[in-house]
Amino acid sequence: MALSEERVLEALRGVMDPELGKDLVSLGMVGEIRLEGNKADLLIHLTTPACPLKGQIEADIRRALSPLGLEEVRVRFGGGVRPPEQYPIPGVKHVVAVASGKGGVGKSTVAANLALALSREGARVGLLDADLYGPSQAKMFGLEGERLKVDGNRKILPLEAHGIKVLSIANIVPPGQAMIWRGPILHGTIKQFLEDVNWGELDYLVVDLPPGTGDVQLSLTQLTRVSGGVIVTTPQEVALMDAERAADMFKKVQVPVLGVLENMSAFLCPHCGKPTPIFGEGGGRRLAERLKTRFLGEVPLTLSLRESGDKGLPIVAADPEGLEAQAFIRAARELAAALSVQAFISLPMA
Numbered sequence: 001m002a003l004s005e006e007r008v009l010e011a012l013r014g015v016m017d018p019e020l021g022k023d024l025v026s027l028g029m030v031g032e033i034r035l036e037g038n039k040a041d042l043l044i045h046l047t048t049p050a051c052p053l054k055g056q057i058e059a060d061i062r063r064a065l066s067p068l069g070l071e072e073v074r075v076r077f078g079g080g081v082r083p084p085e086q087y088p089i090p091g092v093k094h095v096v097a098v099a100s101g102k103g104g105v106g107k108s109t110v111a112a113n114l115a116l117a118l119s120r121e122g123a124r125v126g127l128l129d130a131d132l133y134g135p136s137q138a139k140m141f142g143l144e145g146e147r148l149k150v151d152g153n154r155k156i157l158p159l160e161a162h163g164i165k166v167l168s169i170a171n172i173v174p175p176g177q178a179m180i181w182r183g184p185i186l187h188g189t190i191k192q193f194l195e196d197v198n199w200g201e202l203d204y205l206v207v208d209l210p211p212g213t214g215d216v217q218l219s220l221t222q223l224t225r226v227s228g229g230v231i232v233t234t235p236q237e238v239a240l241m242d243a244e245r246a247a248d249m250f251k252k253v254q255v256p257v258l259g260v261l262e263n264m265s266a267f268l269c270p271h272c273g274k275p276t277p278i279f280g281e282g283g284g285r286r287l288a289e290r291l292k293t294r295f296l297g298e299v300p301l302t303l304s305l306r307e308s309g310d311k312g313l314p315i316v317a318a319d320p321e322g323l324e325a326q327a328f329i330r331a332a333r334e335l336a337a338a339l340s341v342q343a344f345i346s347l348p349m350a
């Protein structure tokens, strides 16, 4: 049988998306097939650019096409199937909210390092510090005291550090001022963060929410479409109970919970490396099971993680090969996969 685009398409029906459990053709992921003589050029649409399964999908495509005897197969990946008019914020494909029930569980540390890990996976990432009462991202990224600028259209330009666009209330008002703000001012501030900022082109805008289930969370979900939420918890029972409340809040406002990340899983001794489960064991995984969502993994409690936060150099940027950074990178891959599934469930195909 002569080689044709139809034959290539037929062969691609045998390639499954490992996350979605359906073949690439029925999922509408095959964007283009070009044949030139005995060479094929394919465009495959991914729902999320940091798709952790890119490599596997490409290998499966090559395997499926090998019986056709092509001399060369070129696989290009497209960044996503969501048409621009459906973006939640102009230029921004996904808004991902990072929440915790309880304060001090490391939500801001996780938001910063997840943003960096997604960026290392090839995505364009912004980080909005919406923890108005206790902003920490300016400090975390070494941007304390930096002044924001506006562009020609009078839109605020976020600051940039380690390849991440960062906007924190700490760069707008003096420390402590936002502490006394109430509902309408909070709402107005979040609105401004979403509408009056030139984020440029982003695959993910990671939002660091205040702990708990208050006005900021409601404003964010009222003002934009949040693709999903990440729940950060420690394995401790009290933290888990509050984390469940944060998950309930997402459910009420119809934001899917993409996964649970357990922080401070076990203390790793900086001298001998011995793990000590100070806050208990397995709580995050159990919570993910109860919520029927993904477990994004465990991040240990380590001295270097605490020090890196204080130094203004998050661990994924400071020591990307270290075990803490690797835990964040695994979590970011899981998160990207969860978003990709979510995008297919909730969006019409382009």
Ligand SMILES: Nc1ncnc2c1ncn2[C@@H]1O[C@H](COP(=O)(O)OP(=O)(O)OP(=O)(O)O)[C@@H](O)[C@H]1O
Pocket (backbone or CB within 6 Å): 100, 102, 103, 104, 105, 106, 107, 108, 109, 110, 131, 134, 136, 210, 211, 263, 264, 265, 299, 300, 301, 302, 303, 305, 306, 307, 309, 310
């Ligand atoms: N896995 C970890 N290992 C060591 N220290 C950590 C870890 N996670 C967070 N920390 C430290 O714990 C402190 C609190 O973390 P962080 O500010 O991220 O928490 P949070 O939940 O965002 O707090 P808040 O409720 O105040 O917003 C910081 O000093 C941070 O460096």
